[in-house]
Amino acid sequence: MTAPKGRNSVSWFLMGLVVLYAMVAASYFTARYAGRWIDSDTAYLTLGTTAVLSEGTLVPARDIYSLGFAYQAISAFIVSVTGLAVPQLQSLAYPLLAAGLSVLAFASYRALIDDVVASAFATLLLFMHPDFIYVIFRGSHEKLTWAATMLAVLLLAKSFASPRNLPRLITYVGLFYLCIYALSASNVFFASSFIITVAVSLAAGLALRWLSKHRLISGQSERIHNRLFQITSAAMVLWFVHTFYLYSPAARILYDLNVATDRAAAVTLGRQPVTDPAVFVIQGWVSRAAYLGLALPSYTASGLAFLVWALLGIKLLRGPGRSENSPLLLLWLLYGGFGTQLALSLLLSLSGGIASNLQLRLFPAVALFGLPLLALGFVRLWRSRSRAWWRRLAAVGLVLAVLWSSAASLLKATNDPWLSNYWQFWTAAETMGISWSESHVRFGRVWLDLQGIRVSAHAASQGFGTGTAHERDTWTIDVETRDILLSRLEEALGLRLRVPVPDVRGELCVYDNGTVSHYHLRPRTPYQR
Numbered sequence: 001m002t003a004p005k006g007r008n009s010v011s012w013f014l015m016g017l018v019v020l021y022a023m024v025a026a027s028y029f030t031a032r033y034a035g036r037w038i039d040s041d042t043a044y045l046t047l048g049t050t051a052v053l054s055e056g057t058l059v060p061a062r063d064i065y066s067l068g069f070a071y072q073a074i075s076a077f078i079v080s081v082t083g084l085a086v087p088q089l090q091s092l093a094y095p096l097l098a099a100g101l102s103v104l105a106f107a108s109y110r111a112l113i114d115d116v117v118a119s120a121f122a123t124l125l126l127f128m129h130p131d132f133i134y135v136i137f138r139g140s141h142e143k144l145t146w147a148a149t150m151l152a153v154l155l156l157a158k159s160f161a162s163p164r165n166l167p168r169l170i171t172y173v174g175l176f177y178l179c180i181y182a183l184s185a186s187n188v189f190f191a192s193s194f195i196i197t198v199a200v201s202l203a204a205g206l207a208l209r210w211l212s213k214h215r216l217i218s219g220q221s222e223r224i225h226n227r228l229f230q231i232t233s234a235a236m237v238l239w240f241v242h243t244f245y246l247y248s249p250a251a252r253i254l255y256d257l258n259v260a261t262d263r264a265a266a267v268t269l270g271r272q273p274v275t276d277p278a279v280f281v282i283q284g285w286v287s288r289a290a291y292l293g294l295a296l297p298s299y300t301a302s303g304l305a306f307l308v309w310a311l312l313g314i315k316l317l318r319g320p321g322r323s324e325n326s327p328l329l330l331l332w333l334l335y336g337g338f339g340t341q342l343a344l345s346l347l348l349s350l351s352g353g354i355a356s357n358l359q360l361r362l363f364p365a366v367a368l369f370g371l372p373l374l375a376l377g378f379v380r381l382w383r384s385r386s387r388a389w390w391r392r393l394a395a396v397g398l399v400l401a402v403l404w405s406s407a408a409s410l411l412k413a414t415n416d417p418w419l420s421n422y423w424q425f426w427t428a429a430e431t432m433g434i435s436w437s438e439s440h441v442r443f444g445r446v447w448l449d450l451q452g453i454r455v456s457a458h459a460a461s462q463g464f465g466t467g468t469a470h471e472r473d474t475w476t477i478d479v480e481t482r483d484i485l486l487s488r489l490e491e492a493l494g495l496r497l498r499v500p501v502p503d504v505r506g507e508l509c510v511y512d513n514g515t516v517s518h519y520h521l522r523p524r525t526p527y528q529r
Contacts, residue, residue: 014120015106022102022127025410026095029137032414033425035091040453042090042139043461049075049086050463059249066249070185071141087461090139098136098143101150102127108150109372111157112327115379122375128405129298129371130412131363137413145186146364149194152179153334156231157327160224180235184242188250191242193365195235197337202228204336205329208316224326224333283421283497290419294412297405298367305370308377309335328376335369342366421496422451423489426458430487433516434459437485440510440518445481447473447502449490477502482528487516 044065049072051060058069065072079086084093102123109119126132135142159172184191205225243250285291312332342362382394415422434455437446449455452474459465459472473481484502494501504519511518523529 011110011116014116015103015123018106018120018123018127019099019102021124022099023096025127025133025406026099026137028410029133029414030092030095032416035088036426036428037091037414037424038426038454038457038461039138039424040457040460043457045071045075045139045141046086046090046461047463048072049079052076053079053086058247064249065141066252067189068141068185068187068250069247070182071144074144090461094139094143095137099127101136101143101147104147104150104154105368108154108157109375111154111161112331113372113376114327115376118372118376118379121379122372124402125301125371125375125405126367128402128409129301129364129367130294130409131298132367133409134413135364141186142190142364145183145190146368148179148183148186149190149365149368152176152183152194153330155179156227157330160227160326160330176231177234177238180231181238181242184239185247188239188243188253191235191239192253193338193341193362195232195239197334197341197365198228198235199232200337200340201330201333202232205333208313224329228333285421286419286496294408294419297401297408301374301405302366302370304377305335305367305374306339308373309339309370311377312373331369331372335366335373338362338365338369421493423454423493426454427487427489427515429513429515430455430458430489431462432513433485433487433511433518434462434464436511436513437483437518438462438464441483444483445471445473445478447477447481447484447486449474450494450497450499450501451475454493455485455487455490482521484519484521485516486519489515 044063047063048060048065051063052058052069052072053076055061058073075086075089078084078093079089082089082093105126106119106123109122110116113119113122132146136146137143155172155176159169159176162168162172180191180194183194202225205228243253285294309332313336316329316332342365345362382391385391385394411419415424417423417425434448438459448459452472456472456474465471477484484504484507486501486504491501504517507519507521509517510520521528
């Protein structure tokens with residue numbers, strides 16, 4: 001059935017607005033530091049892409065990214081076609097390309113909730129969520145990971161809408177499993193997370209049918225549960241084949257999961273937590289008030305999305321209404337699946353398993369499936385209230401919330417140094433200092449920065465130590481480290497963090513370009529040089 005011409009016009013207009021906003025956000029993310037930004041994951045995948053290019057294989061001998069190869073392969077292809085350098089692709093081109101995910105998000109939401117206005121609003125909320133735009137704008141595999149996830153959900157929703165058109169259904173199903181494999185090829189951890197979510201959604205759907213007064217015996221709900229079972233089984237087979245046969249380095253995830261399970265069990269049985277998530281708030285921002293001002297819109301949206309999810313669940317328990325179609329039920333189940341993982345990830349974060357901030361990795365997934373529920377709930381509430389004063393008040397509140405959320409998301413996603421202690425930018429003078437150290441130090445350790453994020457990550461992305469057997473030292477200086485590269489910015493960051501940088505008084509200053517100096521420690525024993 002073809003949509004009315006007027007509806008298509010509105011759809012194109014609203015999609016154009018959200019794409020424009022996404023492009024503006026991506027442009028700010030890139031221009032804030034004139035492309036001179038870095039983080040550890042970006043540096044790691046820059047090295048991985050460079051290794052794929054130089055060795056001409058998906059499994060290079062060095063700098064291999066063990067959890068997936070798709071991002072490096074696509075990046076290598078783009079570099080070969082365009083002539084861009086890998087760092088330029090990572091810091092300048094990819095954020096703008098990632099803004100194109102707004103089109104995919106809009107199409108996915110429209111297929112799930114079947115409401116043009118709510119879909120556009122949900123996409124806008126998604127690109128005002130700092131945790132989501134941060135992971136897709138930086139040089140990480142997650143832009144490809146979430147693109148594959150959204151496309152898979154879009155195809156799944158389309159397949160539910162075409163149950164009797166066999167050729168179209170076969171096409172949708174085939175492309176869906178291709179997306180599942182692309183998800184595994186991008187990152188096996190996130191692929192396993194998606195499979196677990198589908199399995200949890202299947203269990204939740206069966207429990208919902210059992211608890212429902214009407215037992216949800218309708219053909220649409222039964223069709224969802226059958227498909228979820230098939231998807232779980234087939235996706236597990238694809239994941240297994242990819243991990244153990246097609247890309248064997250990915251098998252290391254079993255070791256990570258084993259370590260995470262052991263540590264989580266130890267914390268559950270009473271061991272002191274290895275890490276405290278609150279430390280990221282205390283150390284990462286100039287004050288708790290600053291963090292609250294930036295994160296409050298996201299937390300508020302997450303809380304309201306959970307409330308809409310709970311209310312919709314109560315409605316489903318009473319029996320499916322005419323407006324609760326199969327894709328919307330699928331969205332409800334997927335949100336519950338990722339939400340369950342988010343709750344469990346807090347335990348893993350406390351245990352230090354896999355990653356000490358694992359819950360931050362799952363925030364984008366919860367936002368991806370929670371924000372359309374929030375948008376749909378708001379639009380339905382707006383349409384159900386006809387009083388002019390209420391609509392004017394809601395409109396003013398919405399405009400203020402959007403302005404606050406937009407500013408907060410961009411400041412938080414870029415880790416603006418006025419508010420954040422997680423500095424990610426570097427300067428040309430620091431690049432010169434790194435090059436000098438690379439040329440004049442052999443087979444030794446060089447202290448670079450306090451956090452291992454800024455100068456150290458930038459040096460790694462430049463191949464620091466690849467041909468000279470350097471080792472990068474960060475935080476507290478190692479006893480074997482004989483050289484220190486110290487910049488004025490790092491001294492300023494030390495004052496902000498109230499952490500002392502290495503004491504270089506009385507040491508040999510062998511290089512200075514005005515803002516960056518290289519010091520060689522004086523010998524303390526006859527065996528030192």
